[in-house]
Amino acid sequence: MKIAFYGSSLVSSYWNGAATYYRGLLSALAGHGHEIVFYEPDAFDRQANRDIPDPDYARVVVYEASPEGLARAAAQAGEADVVVKTSGVGYADDALIEAVMAAARPGAIRLFWDVDAPATLAEIADAPDHAIRRALPSIDAVMTYGGGDPVVSRYRALGARACHPIYNALDPATHHPVDPDPRFACDLAFLGNRMPDREARVWDFFLKPAAGLPDKRFLLGGSGWNQAEMPANVAAIGHVGTRDHNAFNVTPTAVLNINRESMASIGFSPPTRVFEAAGAGACLITDAWEGVELFLAPGEEVLVARDGADVAEIVATLTRARAEEIGARALARVRADHTYARRALEADAILRRLAAEKAAKGQAA
Known part of the structure; x- marks a missing residue:
């Protein structure tokens, strides 16, 4: 099938945490014979901070972040069998979902792919006139990259015909063991852009434990932290490209x-x-969240911290030998159970089922 995919960026991870997800999933979907065109706006200096060339599994169309540029890109949705609008594109999202769904041909599959479902649901729950809410009746399915049954039930309650989580996963060709790099040597590292609903948790789970462990070294990667006050043993290194x-x-x-x-x-x-x-x-330490055991076994493949005090205790007592054992078990688990090849099987099956349902309705009409 021809897929028109409207997202934030495929070629740049700059202020774009969804890049890895798009790359892994779409490259695997292309392996099922789908022809993918990824439409992304020229916004947020992402094109000036590309970290991959145009890939061979998708054609990338960069459009001007203007009403005219959006209109031209959206009109091309009419050529596709599957039209996907993601959340968080970053330029005129409301206008974009309206334009691409209107441009899609009558028999096309229409999908809204939510890469931040909790935030989206919080935004639209009490806004019946929101563009996403208005689009739901014409959308064949909402796809999300997480959220489980809580997100599925909330989307269905808002009128979605169907909601299917397709979780994040591993692309072994992109993320794999390499030799250590002295630039990143430390006891604990965190990588994440500075976001309003993340900043307080970064203080609680990372900066506060660092302040209490002055003999340990901490490394903070991601955009936006250069103006934040840091304990002396924390090094903020800015954006870390996917190659690193x-x-x-x-x-x-x-x-x-x-x-x-x-x-x-x-x-x-x-x-x-x-x-x-x-x-x-x-060796991964994660904050506690429901469902973690579905992906990695706590205490064996991942260490779970309820709060900053737990993080401090783990860092203070963790030996390199134990860290390497946990990392090796985690690597084996995700390679076996959580690859984008597996996720693409799920997504491909959903697309083919929706296409069959569309065809059956067309024949019945």
Whole structure:
């Protein structure tokens, strides 16, 4: 099938945490014979901070972040068998979902792919005139990259015909063990952009434990932290491109995952960082969220911290030998159970079922 996919960016991870998800899933979907065109706006300096060339599994169309540019890109949805609008594109999202769904041909499959479902649901729950709410009746299915039954039930209650979580996963060709890099040597590292609903949790789970462990070294990667006050033993290194993710994950004794508040409260939403770290063989410490045991076994394949005090205790007592054992078990688990090849099987089956249902309705008409 021809898929028109409207997202934030496929070629740049700059202020774009969904890049890894898009790359892993779409490359695997292309392996099922789908022809993919990824439409992304020229916004947020992402094109100036590309970290991959145009891939061979999708054609990338960069459109001007203007009403005219959006209109031209949206009109091309009419050529596709499947039209996908994601959340968080970053330029005129409301206008974009209206334009691409209107441009889709009558027999096309229409999907809204939510890569931040807790935040989206909070935004639209009490806004019946929101563009997403208005689009739901014409959308064949909502796809999410997490959230489990809580997100599915909430979307169905808002009028979605169907909702299917397709979780983050590992692309072993991209994230894998590498040699350590002295630039990233430390006891604990965290990688994440500075976001309003993440900042307080970064203080609680990362900066506060660092302040209490002055003899340990901490590394903070991600955009937006350069103006924040840091304990003396924390080094903020700014944006870390995807080419350095493996070394960033494998070099420290452990790496930390901190979910944003909205994601942690709903659970069942492992971010891309979980699988990137495990895929590199890193020892991962994660904040606690419901459903973590569905992806990695606590205490064996991942260490779970309820709060900053737990993080401090883990870092103070964790040996390199134990960290390497946990990382090795995590690597084996995600390679066996949580790859994008597996996720693409799920997504492909959904697309083919929706196409068959559309065809049957067309014949009946």
